[in-house]
Amino acid sequence: MPRVSDETDAARPAGTAGEPAPATGRPSAGDAGPRGIRGLIARNRALAAAAALVAVALAGGGAVALGTALSGPPAPAPAAMPTESATPRPTPTPTPVTAPPTTEPPARVRTCSVADLAADPRLANLQAQVMNAGTGEVLYDRGGLTASRTASVMKVVTAAAALAVFSPDDRFATRVVRGAEPGSVVLVGGGDVTLSRTPSGNETAYPGAAHLDELARQVREAWAADPSNPPLTKLVLDSSLFGGETWHASWDPVVRGEGFMPHMTALMVDGDRDDPYANVSARGTDPVGRVGEAFAAALGGVAIVERGTAPAGAVELGRVWSPTVAQLVDKSLVVSDNTVAEMLARLVAIELGTGNDFAAIDPAVRQAIAGYGIARGGIRVVDGSGLSPENTVPPAYFTRLFAKVDAREGNLGVILDGLPVSGRTGSLSYADRFAGDNAVAHGAVLAKTGWITTGYTLSGIIRAQDGTTLTFAIYALGDVTAAAKQAIDTLATGFYRCGDELADD
Known part of the structure; x- marks a missing residue:
């Protein structure tokens, strides 16, 4: 689930914007039920306690606090004071020893400069940091401790949170249960x-997606298996898993019409795209209504479609499963799918018990990422996609997180x-990225x-020309145009050429 538009740049020309019952679970050979929220909260209590100890506030002058948290080792403890002896003893006269002269090794002078590249006016207000992933040494820093808007790089934080809470193999269920009235299903x-809503066997914009026609088949079979059932004539749509507003106030409405973001609901088909097969496609105004119309048609014979909630303990008639968390993370990153990122952020919040609306995302994501042991001062998570300009993360957080991604710590290899x-x-891979002289990278x-x-x-990992692995984050903020992309790529290519000789001049 969360600029004007995120750069779901997929096939976008340069210069344009871009439960009631628990719903999570991992299918098994048997009737694998949804993952329990309560069990996950128990597993995360220790995580939350650790988070409370290591969290560093980065509000106001908090950049200093973050700098301390991310800096070198603590000062050595003072030497123990000598104890008095009961009987004074004469102090022996030490034999004079001439100590050899000591000289500190000269500080390393790195000579590969990117100063001219960083001064490119297309970068507007530049913030950047580069770290040697192997040594942890920060090689280059321009406002790296200042938390600022991230755009779609926020999806990396969302993915890290999801991978801390769920297994890469976990899936999420869409179910049909018997309704409260005769002849109804929910x-x-x-x-x-x-x-x-496409026929089974078709691959949509979402590889591995479940299909409504398969769910309808299960329901018809289960319904027909009980001869006492009246004809199935009513469909109730339950989208109550997600609460609150369906559109964040800080999102520009233009991104919906341009095909980058729908209204966020817990029940929709094809990301509410007009064209289920296209990454970029105009979205509708009523995702729940679209899925209701499609499922009623798949069931056949349904005369009434209405909104409501499932009865407690209702008998299940069918279920289908989403792609795996690993597949969802991949989709959210490789083509910057906003809808999937918002889905993951909202499900993390529900699983951790912080709520089911936009306000629940920030405490949930911050709790989920606490276990990575990186200072979180200054991080504010307004949505999962990065569409909101109110999201803030310091570049220094990304350089450290990507070092863990590169090392495949925990489940973070899925992000890599x-x-x-x-x-x-x-x-x-689009024509306007890493083109011309930047193709060397x-x-x-x-x-x-x-x-x-x-x-x-732009933030991630560079396999530099000299063999060094660098982690980096570049923010070009303010009055920017699409030309900022080329300036960012050129600066990143400069980091690639310099490697460990990168000078912080």
């Missing part, structure tokens, strides 16, 4: 935005596998792109 949304690659895959930059109307961003 379609219960589990938050799966990839569920498709889903990052766009310069000149090869995803939003870094093709295949060497694995990074998430970002764009809102007030900023372009």
